[in-house]
Amino acid sequence: MSPERLVVIGGDAAGMSAASQARRLRGPDELEIVAFERGHFTSFSACGIPYWVGGAVAGRDELIARGPEEHRARGIDLRMRTEVVAVDVAGKRVRARELDGGGGEFWTSYDKLVIATGARPVRPPLPGIGAAGVHGVQTLDDGQALLETLRAGEGRRAVVVGAGYIGVEMAEALIRRGYDTTVVNQDSEPMATLDPDMGRLVRRAMTGLGITMVDDAEVTKVLTDGHGRVRAVATDDVEFPADVVVLGIGVRPETGLAREAGLPLGEHGGLLTDISMRVRGHTDIWAGGDCVEVRDLVSGGERHIALGTHANKHGQVIGSNVGGDYATFPGVVATAVSKVCDLEIARTGLREKDARRAGLQYVTVTVESTSRAGYYPGAAPMTVKMLAERRTGRLLGVQIVGREGAAKRVDVAAVALTAGMTVDQMTALDLGYAPPFSPVWDPVLVAARKAVAAVREAG
C-alpha cells in the first residue's frame, strides 16, 4: 500500500510544527510529507525581529528555530521558494510555482492538506507606500531589508506608523539605534489592545524614552524624493520627515488562496476551523497559525491573533490529528505581553469595548500596587485593571502595566479566565508570596478584591 500524502502550505511555525508532529507519529512508509515555502526561511521567530533590528539579538540566524535541512533530515520533503498558487479542493491537489529558476508550475495531489499561509502586514494603498525606505517587519526578509536601509542610510529620522505591539517595539528598536523616532498612531493612545486609560501609561514611558508620539493621526501619503526614496510621511495636516518608515499597522490573515478555493473565512478574513483545527466542512483540510481565526473563550466570538505561541500550538494539534492521534485547540483568552524599555505591558481577556461589543455588562477597577513587598529593594509600581461581569462576577479581562514582574503576572488571570473563575473565587487564590516577589496581597488579588466590591455595588 502506498503511503498517504500530506501537503503543507507554509514552512513557518504552524506548518512545520504540524509536519514534524505528524512525522513523529507516522513514518515515511505510512505518510509522505511535502511542504511548500515561498520564502527563504523556515520556522523563524517573527516576534524576535524588533530585537534583532534593535541590536539586542545579534543575528538573523538566531531567530531561526529550525532550518530547511533540519526539516529534510526528519523526512519532510521541503520545497523552498515554491509558492502554492491554487488549491483544487474537489481534485485534492494544489498547484505550485517555483519562484527561483524557471518559474515552472505543477500540480501535486494530496490526501491531507495543511494550510499555514500566515499573515501579511497591512499596507494601506496610500500614494508612495511602495517607496524605498518603507518597511514592513513580518518576515526575516523584511527585517533584513530594514537593517540594510538603516545601515546604508545617512539620515537619522524614523517614523513608525502604528502603535500596536510591533509599532511600539520597533520604535524602541529605532531609538536605540540613535534614530529620532516619531510614532504616528491613528488611535488616541498607543497599544490599542489595552483600554485607553492603560495605554496612556505606555505613552508616558515612550515619551520618556524620547520617542515623539502623534495620536489620532491618520497617515494619508508617503512623500518621496527625486530618487523614489521616502522623505516624509504625511497626514492631511502635517508632514513628518522620515529617512526610514516602519509599518506597524497590524497584519491580516493571508487567505487569498483559501478564498479562491472556496474555503470558509470568518469576519476577520481568517480561515474557520473546528476544535481539531480542521477547516469547517472539510474532512481532509486543516489550517493553523496566523491564517486562521480562533475562538475567544471569554466572549464566545472569533478573533484573529497572529502570535507564534498560538501557531506552534495549532501545528502541534494539527500534526497530532493528521498523524492519527487526537488533540484540540479550544481557543484563546487573548493574552499578550510586551515591553518598552523596562516597562512591561500585559493584557488578557476583554477590553471595555470588547465587552460592550459582546453585550456583556461589566464593572472595572484599577489598582496601584507594587511588584515586591513595599519594603523590599526594587519594589516597582504596577497598575492592574480588571473587568468583571456584572451580577455573576465572572472575570472578563485584566490589563497590567508596570516594571519587572508585571507582564507574566497576567498569566494568573489567563488561567482564571480559562477556568471561568469569578473575581470572588480569585480573591482566595494561593499565589506565591515572598517579599522579593510580591506584596502580601498580590496585585492581582488586590484588584480582584476591589472588583468583588464593585460587582456588589453595581447590583
Added chain:
Amino acid sequence: MSPERLVVIGGDAAGMSAASQARRLRGPDELEIVAFERGHFTSFSACGIPYWVGGAVAGRDELIARGPEEHRARGIDLRMRTEVVAVDVAGKRVRARELDGGGGEFWTSYDKLVIATGARPVRPPLPGIGAAGVHGVQTLDDGQALLETLRAGEGRRAVVVGAGYIGVEMAEALIRRGYDTTVVNQDSEPMATLDPDMGRLVRRAMTGLGITMVDDAEVTKVLTDGHGRVRAVATDDVEFPADVVVLGIGVRPETGLAREAGLPLGEHGGLLTDISMRVRGHTDIWAGGDCVEVRDLVSGGERHIALGTHANKHGQVIGSNVGGDYATFPGVVATAVSKVCDLEIARTGLREKDARRAGLQYVTVTVESTSRAGYYPGAAPMTVKMLAERRTGRLLGVQIVGREGAAKRVDVAAVALTAGMTVDQMTALDLGYAPPFSPVWDPVLVAARKAVAAVREAG
C-alpha cells in the same frame, strides 16, 4: 442597646486584619473591638526578617505595616504587652495578663472571639539550646536580638539549623554579612518542601555562594563556653564551631491556650475551622493565621502553613464574617516561593511523598527550559517538575527552580490546581508570550505536554 464586644487574641496579620475589616463594616456603636498583643509590635512582616538581618531592608520599622497607634486611630482598643492566659469558652471571657508593670491579671468578656495566636519556632529540647547566641527568627524581637548578637560578636562563624525557607534565607543573610556559614540539615537535601531531586538544585546554588551544607545530620546538643555563650553545635559525630546559631527548623501552631480551652486541634496541632474560619463546633469563635490548619485543596487533607499571605486572607475573611458580611477561605494549594541569591525556588501542590501519603497514583516529569526566548539576552535556565494523577491526568503539583522569572511562574500552576485542571487542559493555556518573557512554549506548558505523554504511557 450596648455594642457587641469582639475580643481579638494576637495583634499580628490575622488578628489585626480581622479587627480592621470588622471595624470597616461595623462602627464603634455597634461593635467594640479589644485586641491583645503580648509582644511589642503589631502587623509586622515576619517573612521580611531575613532581609532585614541580611541588610537588604534598612530597618525594623520598614517591616511594620501598621503600628499600634494606627490601629487605635481606627477605633480598636489595642492592649500591647498583654497576654491572654486563659479562654473560658462557657463563660465567654478571656483572662489577660499585663506583661509590663505590675503583671496584673483580669477577666474580660466577649460576644465574639478571634484567636490569632500565631506560631512559635520549633526549639528542640536539646542541651544548651537556651544559650546566648542561639536565635529564632519568628518575631521582630527575635530579629533585633539576632542583629545585636551579630553586631556585638567578634567571631565570624554561623551555624543555621534547618534548611527550609527560613534556614535557607538566613544562611544567605549571614553569608552576606561576612559570616562563615554552615547549614546543618536533617534531610537529605535542603528545602524539604521540594522533592529531593529539586532540592539538589538549591543545594548547588547554596554551595556556590560559599555556604557549607551538612545534610542527613541531626543536631543533638549546643555547646557553650564558660560564659554560657554558644561555641558550637554538635551532632552525634561532629562539632560545628559557631559564634551564632540560627534555628530554622520550622514553626508549630501556638495553640496551648486553645488546647486548654478545649478547642478542636488537628493532627498538626493547629486549630480546626470551617470554611468561614469559625472554630469547628463554636458559633462565636473564629481563628486564623499561623495557629490554624487549613484544607489542602489538592489532597483533601489538612496542612499547617505559616505564611503572611494566608494570615492576611484569614483575617479578611474573619473580619467580614464577624462584621455581618460573608466570606470564606476554601483552602490552599500550598504555593510557596523563595530565593537564594539569584536562584528562584517555587512549589505548589503535592510533592511525591505527599501524593503517596494521600493514596494518589501519579506520574512525574521534569523539563529544562529557559525564562525567555533562547535567543533573547538574559535567557536563563529553568527546571520544572510536574506531578499529574495517573489515569485522570489531573495536575497534582509543580516545582520550579531557576533564575529570574522562575518563582512567580508557579502561580499558573496554583490557579490550575485550584481549578482542578488536567495537564491536558493546561497544554492549551493561553500564557503570555513575547521573547523577553518566555520561549514560544512556556516552560510550564512544556512540562504539561510531557506530563500528558507520561499519563498516557502509565495507562
